[in-house]
Amino acid sequence: MNLEELKKIREKAQKDVELRQKQARIRIVVGMGTSGIAAGARDVLKTFVEEVGKRNLTDVIVTQTGEKGLASQEPMVEIFEESKPVVVYGNIDPEKARRVVVEHVVNGQPVSEFAI
Amino acid sequence: MMEDISSHIMDIVMNSVTAGAKHISIAVEKDPGTSVMSLTISDDGSGMDAEMARKVQDPFFSTKTGRKVGLGVPLLKGTAETTGGSFTLTSAKGVGTKIMATFDSRHPDLPPLGNIRDTFFVLIASHPEIDFNLRYSVDGKDFLLDIAEWRKELDGVPLNHPEVIGFLSNYLDEHL
Numbered sequence: 192m193n194l195e196e197l198k199k200i201r202e203k204a205q206k207d208v209e210l211r212q213k214q215a216r217i218r219i220v221v222g223m224g225t226s227g228i229a230a231g232a233r234d235v236l237k238t239f240v241e242e243v244g245k246r247n248l249t250d251v252i253v254t255q256t257g258e259k260g261l262a263s264q265e266p267m268v269e270i271f272e273e274s275k276p277v278v279v280y281g282n283i284d285p286e287k288a289r290r291v292v293v294e295h296v297v298n299g300q301p302v303s304e305f306a307i
Numbered sequence: 308m309m310e311d312i313s314s315h316i317m318d319i320v321m322n323s324v325t326a327g328a329k330h331i332s333i334a335v336e337k338d339p340g341t342s343v344m345s346l347t348i349s350d351d352g353s354g355m356d357a358e359m360a361r362k363v364q365d366p367f368f369s370t371k372t373g374r375k376v377g378l379g380v381p382l383l384k385g386t387a388e389t390t391g392g393s394f395t396l397t398s399a400k401g402v403g404t405k406i407m408a409t410f411d412s413r414h415p416d417l418p419p420l421g422n423i424r425d426t427f428f429v430l431i432a433s434h435p436e437i438d439f440n441l442r443y444s445v446d447g448k449d450f451l452l453d454i455a456e457w458r459k460e461l462d463g464v465p466l467n468h469p470e471v472i473g474f475l476s477n478y479l480d481e482h483l
Contacts, residue, residue: 244472
C-alpha cells in the first residue's frame, strides 16, 4: 500500500467521478453528536462506509451530521433519495446498517421496522 | 461518558467540522520517556472568542438553538483532569481552535485508547473535503498520514470514492 497505488486508483476511478458528482443518487447521513457517538454511531458510520466501498456504490455518499436532539433513538441515520421523502432510522447498529444498505439503498425498499 | 479516547477524538473533531474547518490535525503521542500521553486537535475553523471558549468547557452550557457544540469538550476535559493530566483550549475567531489534553497513561481511571484506526477511517471517508493530518506515535509506532498528499495524487477523484475507501481501509490496516 503506497502512493503509487493511489495513482492506479485515480486512473481507474476518474471515468466515473464526473457521473458521481453530478448525481449522488442517495445520501446516507449518520448523526455523530456526542450522544450518537456514545451510543455507537462510529461503528454504524464505519459499516455504511465499508459497505458502500465493498459494493462499489459509486452513486451513494455517506456523510455525518451533529446532534439530532433525539438522544434516546441514537444512533440515528437519515437516507436522502432524490424525489423521495427522507427516511429516518433509529437505534441503528452495524447489523441493522447492513440490512439498510441491502434492502433500502440497493433494492429500494425502506426497512420499515427500523424507521422512526 | 465516552468509553474510550478514540470516541473522545471523534466527538471533538465533529466540533471542528461544524466550525467549517478545512484542515484538521490530530496527534496522539506518548512520550517514551515518561508516562504522559497527549492528544492534540487543531483546526482552521471559525474559532471562538474568549467568552465562548470558556463557555464550551462548561458542561452546563450549550449553544442550543441548534446546538453547535455538544458535551464533547467538557467530557474530554473531565477525563484529562481526573486522570492526572491537563487540558487547554485556545481559540481565536477567524483563525481556529486548538485543544490539547494530556493524560497519565498509568492512571487506573484512564479509558482505553479504543479503536483509533476506525476513528481515522470514518473521519476521512465521511469528510472527503477536509485535509486531515493524522499522527499516532505511541509505543514505538510512528504513523503519519497527510490527506493533502493523497488529494494531490488523486487529482479530482474524491476521497470517498469506493476505490479510495478500499485503499484507505487497507492502508490503515497495514500501517497503523
